[in-house]
Amino acid sequence: MSAKFYQESTQDVIKQLRGTPQGLTTSEAQTRLKEDGPNALPAGEHLSLLQKFIAQFKDLMILILIVAAVVAAIAGEISDAIIILVVVILNAAFGVFQETKAENAIDALQKMSTPTTNVLRDGHVKQISSKDLVTGDVILLEAGDIIPADVRFLKTQNLKVEEAALTGESVPVDKNSETITDDSTVLGDQHNMGFMNTNVTAGTAEGIVTATGLQTEVGKIADMLNNAKPTTTPLQKNITHLSKVLSVLVLVMAVAIFLIGMLTHRESTLDMLLTAISLAVAAIPEGLPAIVTITLALGTQAMVKRNALIRKLPAVETLGATEIIASDKTGTLTKNQMTVEQVMIDGQLVASKDFDKADSAPLEKAMILANDAQEGDKQELLGDPTETALWQFYINKGVSIADFKAKYPRINSLPFDSERKLMSAVVKENSQPVLYTKGAVDELLARTNRILDHGQVRPITDADRETILKFNNDLAKQALRVLAYAYRPLAADEAHSSDSSRVEQSLIFIGLTGMIDPPRPEVKAAIKEAKQAGIRPLMITGDHKVTARTIAERLGIIEPGDEDGAITGAELNELSDAELKDNVEKYHVYARVAPEHKVRIVKAWQAHDKVVAMTGDGVNDAPALKAADIGVGMGITGTEVSKNAADVVLADDNFATIIAAVKEGRKVFANIQKAIQYLLSANLGEMLTLFLMTILNWAILTPVQILWINLVTDTFPAIALGVEPAEGDVMKQQPRGLHSSFLSNGTGSNIIYQGLLEGALTLGVYCLGITFPVHQSAALVHADALTMAYITLGLIQLAHAFNCKSLHGTIFKSGTFANHYFNWAIIVSTIALVVTVFVPQLNPIFHTTELNRMQWGIVLLAGILMVAVVEIVKFFQRQSNK
Missing domain, CATH: 2.70.150.10 (Calcium-transporting ATPase, cytoplasmic transduction domain A)
Structure with missing residues (x-):
């Protein structure tokens, strides 16, 4: 306006x-x-399906894969080209599907x-x-x-x-x-x-x-x-960065090998071109998008079992990077159901769970009868949440509302109005009309001259009034909504009167109740776990500051006495964006906020390079859900708008589910990181092997050998690493942060030294094959040595897959073989590799020779050394971290 x-x-x-x-x-x-x-x-203007499909091909990794497919086709590897294109098309189709669903936010x-x-x-x-x-x-x-x-x-x-x-x-x-x-x-x-x-x-x-x-x-x-501009997820940023690094590295290495081969005149131009192309195809992990997609999809399935429904696949991984969870209060941290928590009667304050309804029949009658709530067809309670809470209080204590109302039929009522702040009902009780009243404490006390004290009616004193007002203040300080109750037998001519000033006088005070929308019981433990995981929870609500602070203190979001930790929307209006950014780390609770405030809060944290998750269920939450790095909607109480604007929807509206999803997200990132370490170290080993063989003027692996190693080692083992169970300390680590990547946490250096190790072991085996020949013919000696290098390069990669099950942890522990998918992946890949040597009919196709026991022993020793050296390095890494 x-x-x-x-x-x-x-x-x-x-x-x-x-x-x-x-x-x-x-x-x-x-x-x-x-x-x-x-x-x-x-x-909003919606793109056509074709426009959406074309837009999916703007991603750098996708473009690289298309080039790789063309190169593979030129090299004669039609099957590789087809597989790469299928992956590209499937990824594009899935992207279109997700984007179409996201457009439902405005439609809703x-x-x-x-x-x-x-x-x-x-x-x-x-x-x-x-x-x-x-x-x-x-x-x-x-x-x-x-x-x-x-x-x-x-x-x-x-x-x-x-x-x-x-x-x-x-x-x-x-x-x-x-x-x-x-x-x-x-x-x-x-x-x-x-x-x-x-x-x-x-x-x-x-x-x-x-x-x-x-x-x-x-x-x-x-x-x-x-x-709203679409946000780029950490996963998308990581993949883009990785694509750029790979594309430059592969291009430089492929061109270098081609030029060196040409300058040394060791192979024909066509042979060196095919070798360089084969290396490019092998070096680019074309299976990476598929592995990422499969890992995310499996993570999605795991989250569904935990009641977290993922609408956008990258959200799975983004959850794992979350540093801030800005949560709506009503229905998310609380039950969104007013509940009687305290009862004041006979001069004493009693917790609702300890209250015995037998102690005060008049209070029971006032709470049930002076009430306009209704029971629905399925016995659900309909009406004002305050009034339904009063009924629910007694339903929980075994009272049948329908039977109770039938016993005391209503003959008149005086509806609530904002001026007198009272509501009354007149019922027939043993042929006697009786007025029961509930409302604001001060207004009701002003109309009271007597008090019910342990079942006896006596005149109310100033001390009684002071006691009642003290209880009222104490409950209000706890952010409880306080109602007072009274009653009075009426004369026959008063029963049908609509004059409140006449009948709501000379009342008998009964007691007070304090109500609140209480925290969900599981949320406190979830917030504690979030803090242990380095995640900062925030409360953002439209409720009043006192109520918000009270709930936040109960949940552990804010420390008692932290007066600067809560701020209102009106106070936010006084802050510029720059001032909010400078002070945002002080605040844990935001009360009485408007939709634009929520977006400002999210952006203020993002200005500090924090990965922000925003939860919510209302229309007012939708802009912030889209602005946040990860939007979490509520499946039960959430509006269609908030659910369609969210990346993740909680089927049970349970804040604890978010923390379970964060754990799954961290596992997904770790598994993708393991797969990347495995793939890139293996591909680096291949590139270094070919590069040094070319420089040293040695016989080099043939294009078909390179592509076969790439096919059998890069597919099933890498995918199997994506389904590794979470490591035990995953929720004790600090969030990795916005600027982390798949190469962070020592992964980049691991890839380099492990790739160098693979290359060194392969070249070492080749040298041993030349040094200790089993044939007199030089051609056969080189053929054996090349076969040994080929089979070594493949087997040490498969052995190295065990190393990659943990970035820094040892594999010599229980659970190493718990992932049955991984075990079968290694077995199948190993068989696919060694048959090219063992089966004579395949030797000409793969340019291999039969090896004797000694030669196989050398190959197997290289695989053992690969595991042993990495384990030793991991040991020193763990000691260094301590």
């Missing part, structure tokens, strides 16, 4: 909007509709609009499509309606509006038409305004439309979603 209509009187608002109390004329409404457009949220916002509205047109009430509403229209609302546009209330009667989806307020808000003077009032405190797509839970109202479509508060959220 350009104007602050909540600050203006109803007469000024009507005048400013060029309306009348009797509504607009039909002709004027049609004119405005043509000028302003329909009261709907426009859908559109579907939330109410279809029809009662409006005053030409002085008469008409029912029209909500899309035809214009500013200046006067609309009529009642309980059960969805407010179709932003409105300034002109008249209200006992009006309550549930705004949790927009403001995060956990209970319905009392609304009125009184002017607000504060010019910095946040949405949750604008009690004379109604907002599009919020729900009327009680009362009636007449309001004038102040904004429609994109100009509404929900419309602004839709616009923010529509214009």
